[in-house]
Amino acid sequence: MIQIYLHQLLDYALKQSLLDLVDAEYAINRLLRLFELDSFECAQYEDELDFHVLLERLLDYATFKGLIDQEGFMRDHFEAQMMDCFLPRPSELNRLFREQYKKGPLTATTYFYRLSQATNYIKTERIKNNIAFVYNGKYTPLQITINLSKPEKDPKLIAQLAKTTSNHYPKCALCMENVGFYGTLEKAPRSNHRVVDLTINHEKNAWGLQYSPYAYFNEHCIILKKDHIPMKVDDNTLDELVDFVNQFPHYLIGSNAGLPIVGGSILDHYHFQGGRHRFPIFDAPVKRLWKKRGLEFAILDWPMSVIRISSNSENKLLDYAKDVFHAWQLYDNPEIGIHEKTLEPHNTITPILYLEGSIYHMLLVLRNNYSSEERPYGHFHPREAYFNIKKENIGLIEVMGLAILPGRLKRELELIQEVLMGKSSIEEHPELKKHQEWVVSFQDIPHDADQIQDYLKQQVGAVFEHVLEDCAVFGPQHQEAFYRFVEQAIG
Numbered sequence: 468m469i470q471i472y473l474h475q476l477l478d479y480a481l482k483q484s485l486l487d488l489v490d491a492e493y494a495i496n497r498l499l500r501l502f503e504l505d506s507f508e509c510a511q512y513e514d515e516l517d518f519h520v521l522l523e524r525l526l527d528y529a530t531f532k533g534l535i536d537q538e539g540f541m542r543d544h545f546e547a548q549m550m551d552c553f554l555p556r557p558s559e560l561n562r563l564f565r566e567q568y569k570k571g572p573l574t575a576t577t578y579f580y581r582l583s584q585a586t587n588y589i590k591t592e593r594i595k596n597n598i599a600f601v602y603n604g605k606y607t608p609l610q611i612t613i614n615l616s617k618p619e620k621d622p623k624l625i626a627q628l629a630k631t632t633s634n635h636y637p638k639c640a641l642c643m644e645n646v647g648f649y650g651t652l653e654k655a656p657r658s659n660h661r662v663v664d665l666t667i668n669h670e671k672n673a674w675g676l677q678y679s680p681y682a683y684f685n686e687h688c689i690i691l692k693k694d695h696i697p698m699k700v701d702d703n704t705l706d707e708l709v710d711f712v713n714q715f716p717h718y719l720i721g722s723n724a725g726l727p728i729v730g731g732s733i734l735d736h737y738h739f740q741g742g743r744h745r746f747p748i749f750d751a752p753v754k755r756l757w758k759k760r761g762l763e764f765a766i767l768d769w770p771m772s773v774i775r776i777s778s779n780s781e782n783k784l785l786d787y788a789k790d791v792f793h794a795w796q797l798y799d800n801p802e803i804g805i806h807e808k809t810l811e812p813h814n815t816i817t818p819i820l821y822l823e824g825s826i827y828h829m830l831l832v833l834r835n836n837y838s839s840e841e842r843p844y845g846h847f848h849p850r851e852a853y854f855n856i857k858k859e860n861i862g863l864i865e866v867m868g869l870a871i872l873p874g875r876l877k878r879e880l881e882l883i884q885e886v887l888m889g890k891s892s893i894e895e896h897p898e899l900k901k902h903q904e905w906v907v908s909f910q911d912i913p914h915d916a917d918q919i920q921d922y923l924k925q926q927v928g929a930v931f932e933h934v935l936e937d938c939a940v941f942g943p944q945h946q947e948a949f950y951r952f953v954e955q956a957i958g
Contacts, residue, residue: 471510472525473498477550479518483585485553497552501545503534513923519592522546543647544656550586551658564663573716577657579663580686583678586659590616590680600926603647606770607868611928615874616681617666638695641736643675655680665690665714668707674800684862690720691738698734699725700815702789708739708820709781709827718742721819721863728836728845729815729938731862740863746772747868748823748830755950757957762787764957766949770935771866772833774953779825786906787957788829792816794956803945804846806837809893811835832866835941849934855901856930861938870931880923885917887912899952905930 477495480486481920486494495507516524518785526542529535535545560579568575582587598613637644640655643662650656662675673694679687690711704722711720720741723731725762753775758764762778762784774791774877778784796814807814838845849857857872864871875898883900883906884893893899894908905926913922936942941949 469504469528470508471512472516472521472528473507475512475516475521476525478515479521480553485582485585494552496640498840501534501549501552503532507741517957519587521721522549523586525549526831532952535782538568540652541650544658546587547656547660548649550588553645553924554582554586554659554661557661560661561664573717575714576675576686576688576718579661579676580678582689583661585702587663588659588680589682591677592683600924600928600950602925604928604929604932606768606932607750607752609928610869611745611872611931612683612870613872613876614681614683614873615877616958617650622802639733639736640731641738642695643693662691662956665711666938668703668710668712672855673836679740682742683741684746684797685709686718686742686744688741688742690880691736692738695735696851697725697732698723698737700818702792705785705788705792705829708818708829708904711739711741712820712822712827713781715741716822719744719746719819719821721867722817724815724834724836726815726816726834726836727836728838728860729817730846730860730861735872736928744869748819748866749828754946755953757953759957764953767955770932771939772941774831774833776829777826779827781827783826784829788818788831790958791831791953791956792818794952795831798952800948803941805835805940809837817863818862819867833936842906847938847940849937852904853930853934853937855905856927857934862936865931865935866938868935870928872927872931876927883923884916884919887923888914888916 476498477491480492480494481488485876487722495725498582499505499507526535529545530539531544533540554560557869564575564579567578593616596615598615602609602611637648637654644659644855645657646662648654648660650658654782660677662677664672665674666672667690667938668675673692675693676693677689677691700722705938707722708722712718717734720739722739725734747768748767751769751773753765756763756766757768760779760783761780764787765775765777766773767773775789776784777787796812797807798805798814813835815834815836817832820831821828835847836845837847840850849861856876857870879898879902880890882896883956886893886899886906887909909926913919927946
């Protein structure tokens with residue numbers, strides 16, 4: 468059967484244009500070496516297996532033959548190396564990407580995205596298992612996902628890792644050394660990983676574009692510095708965002724704040740995230756609007772403190788965005804809990820940029836990572852009362868209204884449903900201890916199983932909404948201070 472499976476895989480690669488017929492023998496010989504076979508036989512088959520089923524059959528064979536450990540720890544590693552047999556070298560991929568770009572930026576990204584899907588670098592089958600629903604709360608409807616392939620991370624561990632300089636190879640999951648890297652037990656396999664070269668803000672081929680293997684939204688891509696340098700947000704960051712959107716106007720782009728607590732999980736490597744997705748924040752109503760010199764400045768009706776600057780002039784947009792950013796960096800108002808600096812600066816932004824026609828929209832989400840003994844995780848971080856649902860730092864994706872919640876919630880919500888239906892008690896399930904106070908707070912609980920399931924989803928959505936509100940530097944009671952800050956910042 469192995470010969471039939473290999474033949475089907477070769478046919479798949481040819482149909483998906485992963486492989487030119489001229490390169491078929493080369494690819495076959497690489498597969499034979501990988502599977503420790505001496506020859507390739509032309510095998511006839513009637514039933515064409517689904518690609519993902521075919522991969523599983525091939526991996527089962529490799530396990531049976533002892534090419535993969537029996538525990539299956541290295542299945543993904545072997546699979547990635549198997550698909551690498553059909554991929555072009557990085558230099559060839561760059562040439563192909565540039566050829567596609569001549570036809571248009573959308574054509575180029577579509578080519579690269581489909582290639583990443585066809586080689587199973589983007590784990591489309593696993594992504595399908597994620598749970599997604601919408602929460603209609605006080606703001607524009609929020610998008611909630613329970614990610615069944617993403618482990619939950621502790622914010623304190625994230626901050627500790629950000630301060631640690633590793634000499635390991637590759638230094639982090641975003642480093643260019645990951646291209647073609649087989650992986651280890653600790654580090655993900657990247658044999659079928661490719662990055663295309665970009666020039667941003669006049670830095671020739673100093674940047675790379677890749678797709679996220681566990682995409683959290685449509686065409687979720689990562690734009691990274693090739694050098695392993697720490698994350699930061701400064702004036703250059705805003706210039707870089709604009710230059711990227713000028714090259715790829717169909718993509719949004721944003722940056723995590725460059726500080727622990729308010730930043731993302733990979734603070735030791737400078738990168739942005741982008742893609743094609745309509746995030747809830749884009750549809751947020753305007754709470755207060757100013758018009759000045761052909762620009763619009765809007766405070767959005769959003770759980771966090773967001774200023775949107777809109778203009779058809781990139782230079783005007785950048786000038787004013789930088790003015791607001793600089794004003795926020797120096798803003799200090801201890802009376803409402805905003806400390807600009809203690810031993811280190813605390814004020815930064817999560818910037819986001821997208822185009823609508825010829826209009827640039829720059830979102831500046833004001834962030835502050837001040838912490839104290841009273842709030843060790845940060846005064847503008849989710850309160851510990853919400854850690855049962857969301858403990859991780861609130862980064863770029865959450866800021867825009869898309870919750871990435873831990874996979875453990877699937878099982879825990881199923882158990883809570885059993886408890887609410889009277890089939891068990893919360894004390895019978897140790898993993899529900901963290902949810903006890905939350906469940907006790909429920910009111911007007913329905914009796915029907917389907918209604919209870921929907922009810923729990925809405926309770927989860929409400930917690931995410933509260934989590935975002937906790938991250939607002941200007942809370943509901945401090946909106947006048949927010950208005951004054953914007954008026955002073957824009958002059």
